[in-house]
Amino acid sequence: MSTFTAPKGTYDLIPPTSAAFLAVRDALAAPLRAAGYGYVETPGFEDVELFARGVGESTDIVTKEMYTLTTKGGSELALRPEGTASVLRAALEANLHKAGNLPVKLWYSGSYYRYERPQKGRYRHFSQVGAEAIGTEDPALDAELILLADQAYRSLGLTGFRILLNSLGDRECRPAYRAALQDFLRGLDLDEETRRRIEINPLRVLDDKRAEVQAQLAGAPLLRDHLCEACRAYHAEVRELLTAQGVAFEDDPRLVRGLDYYTRTTFEFVHDGLGAQSAVGGGGRYDGLSEMIGGPALPSVGWALGVDRTVLALEAEGITLDVPPVTSVYAVPLGEEARKVLFAVVADLRRAGIATDFAYGGRGVKSAMKSAHRSGAWFALVAGGRDLADGVVQLKNMESGEQEPVALDAVVDKLRSRLG
Template identity: 85%
Template structure:
């Protein structure tokens, strides 16, 4: 056993599996780039207060799962448990909302950290790609983001995911519903911690996954019955835009999501092939978050999609991604002169965008060809003293086993043509 192992709840991402993760990140980002979203990167840690205010004091994320610590200078920091609060903080700090072109559209990719009980699909460090549209209240924006996520998943070949949709109302109608829900919850047989949560944010209780709690929640008042006319109209427009775009969704009156900042539109992407960790991504509108963290009123909407969970969903559906080979050509030199010549050819091929590897360490033909096989290369370039004397290299097709001489001065063009 090694002296050190990865910390509990984390994992190492190594080839060849890492190629699928890269492909998923690229596929999720692709539709965002075509819709005007610019890339943003924020620090892995922020001031604790940003998440306490933004994510919510009563959430499990803040109360139980956040990695918080004090620096030697006495500053209270936390590893980021989610992306939205950090991205909004960065946009506000840079005054992007004052540039005059709202919404500010940003996308990001990175690792997030929560101290959770590790299980398949739930890790203490996990990877997400997210998108935020900051500074505009428009149902078309909510619909746009859901459509872009749907496009990303479909481009990967995922088919068996569902989109759950709900509205959480706004500051006009939410308080009326909150009061009705609190009245209902006070009459239930709930433990002290859950009752405390019900007083701070009763919507959190609806999200409780415990069967005994869910059983008691049957008959709880539903938010959709309390929506004001403006929220109803907004939600209907989001639904109509999704329907017109051919994006299927399911109305879920109990969907609240795990963060306190959501208003109006909330949605989740779920995949039934993942067992209990069925959510592969989700998001919603968070019109009051900017003010919560000390900014101006900037109605916004966004989502985050889990890269780890998406990879698991692809596996559950048996989807094998068409990942480009790490190596197209493997160069095998036999002798010192051949090493020098072939190394120059390898460099030129790489400059031309051909993924090329080289037999290092002076292996013999047999050992080098074994490595060429393992590399997954489509072709091998072999050169010995006799080949060089004749001004040629041997180009071997690794699938058919056929081999032919190629003039040294034409090798780059020949290889590119063969791969094309």
């Protein structure tokens, strides 16, 4: 009988690699926690209609990439392909916007699912850290989120990423641009499916990654030439606030995010060391999304940063994170009496916040010390009958090999001071 393997396009996170992923998640979330964002967690699946309305029925995500299922009760559900629609749904359902403290600031972390052609940096199951600021229209909020993402990436030591910035206009100025873009696109040599997209959401055509389509888009009208005065002023302030904080960005008049709900500020973080899958994160303002999914008007802005892509970016720059070992101390008992005594010492060390492991299985000292080395522990605690008769255990420095006796009742304090 053959063993099972992970589904195509997915992966398992196992030690020691998983430690780097956890460190990246923590680093991406840390600036958010320091800026007043509270944690939210939503189900891994939602009503299909939430994404059809929110993400957009003409997007590849909804038409081609969404995993859907029918429940025994006949409900149509989808594994979440992105986080924003779910988080906004949760905030509306809990009436967080009525608590009187806007914007509602939320951050989240989790797995998302899209049926895509698997390749390096693009999986069918991927991990993101995201942030949403719900209920306030303010260029300072857009700038804050971009700044927080910039801080998160830099805290990991990344320098090879770029921030692309654009404005997609709003319901006042977008219609005129949409009409101009449709006129341009109708004159191109495009396949039938893309031609249908022109009528539903022409901006999605600009996001088409195929070289034969991109080659024809060189003369396409630019949104920045059609922005109303309010959108121009709003975008100018976002740029000004970022510049004042020393955040470097590139104006990209052709930047269009692949989701229908974006308005005004849109941005993407790209890393040139990742090849075709260069985007490591992105987001923007989505002032109309709440109304699209049945809520009140709640102007909002947010982003999602890919944990998988960020790990690849670290590898591309040759950055190895300084991840502390899982185990700081490894206890090796010699004999049954020592096993019981050291088991109690291990429990005391763990209660004191010191990561400690134990040589289980009654192995010999040689085998147990090999395990101690493999664990990455800084120190080993070794004790036999003679040590216990003297009321001590042997504390061994795993790096230098130096060993000293320590009184049983002083082990916790000794290791606290040694481990800092």
